[in-house]
Amino acid sequence: MKAVEIPFAPSLADRMQRGDLFTEKCPSREILKHVTSRWGVLLLVALLSGTQRFSDLRRKVNGISEKMLAQTLQWLESDGFVERISYPVVPPHVEYTLTQSGTEIAKKVEALADWIELNLPEIIAAQIQKSEQ
Amino acid sequence: MKAVEIPFAPSLADRMQRGDLFTEKCPSREILKHVTSRWGVLLLVALLSGTQRFSDLRRKVNGISEKMLAQTLQWLESDGFVERISYPVVPPHVEYTLTQSGTEIAKKVEALADWIELNLPEIIAAQIQKSEQ
């Protein structure tokens, strides 16, 4: 477990003028990386359906490997977006649930994903047009 | 220039039950990859401020290399999110602008980024708490 680094607090002024996001080593970029990662996006959206087990998620998110599932869930858990509940039984039974803040951010991510799915036809059409000109 | 692949059309039924996003090789995942890529996010948000030149963007998005700037802009252009306008002068003058659909998706991305910046204190606090327990 890597130690948490000292957070640097951006001034309110910085935040007002559209943020420190554009700054290197801004802590937000790290969170953003977890959330917008290839599997982070899909897991957050998947978890909006409610509490699910490890194997449920593995089945639902097509193409994810066990390694990346475990790792991404750990990222999201460490950011406080996902709560992991392990029942001491055999065979093991572990459940994953979105926290309050996890639900909030998942909805933002879902809005993005939904927009893309909805507008996919036009996007593809634009690509084809470009390739033909 | 790579040929555009034949788009496969997901059935409406699939779309209704929360999408083909969970399917491997879904075209949406590719778009999502461009948009949520490390630099894609930042460029989209940066371009919400209006038309900007290559070097403007390079300065604004701290830490990006010329290579990744050019490459990411090409991704976004090929998806129809960014329009590239090149003026035939020397020295070269090239401008980048969000298209209509680019503006829409950029706003979704911005909403996500803003949420993170706003809630960063709580997120960091949650991380610290976890590391101490």
Place this chain on the structure above:
DNA sequence: CAGCATCCCCCACGATACTG
């Protein structure tokens, strides 16, 4: 100024095998 070409590195990720 706005790139493209080239080289190179690192790590995200997949595949496989093993465990409590």
Place this chain on the structure above:
DNA sequence: CAGTATCGTGGGGGATGCTG
């Protein structure tokens, strides 16, 4: 079932140098 450990690869991405 729900993971860890290990190994190998691809490509994301940086640095540098060259052009119109």
